Amino acid sequence: MEELHLPESLEVLEESAFFKCTKLTEVCLPESVRYIGKWVFHGCNRLRTLEIRHDPEYIGPWIINKSAKIRCYQGSKVDEYCQESGFEVEYL
Known part of the structure; x- marks a missing residue:
């Protein structure tokens, strides 16, 4: 499995879910x-x-x-998380 398509109803990704x-x-x-x-x-x-289009x-x-790298919107909470954690960001 190279691409992961999760259901729109999913709310929680538990610790190490795809570790x-x-x-x-x-x-x-x-x-x-x-x-x-x-x-x-x-x-x-x-x-x-990893694309995260919301907060x-x-x-x-x-x-x-x-x-x-994480794809997200500039100025989002996800962007802030990436900056604090040292992850590479690509803006949507």
């Missing part, structure tokens, strides 16, 4: 996700981008590896 899914390269989270637990996509060594209520530490 070490080594085939993942692209993930776009649905806007219904309000909670992103720590290490959700950590260890996904081929993951290039979840909670984003845990180390949700991706430093080699991946």
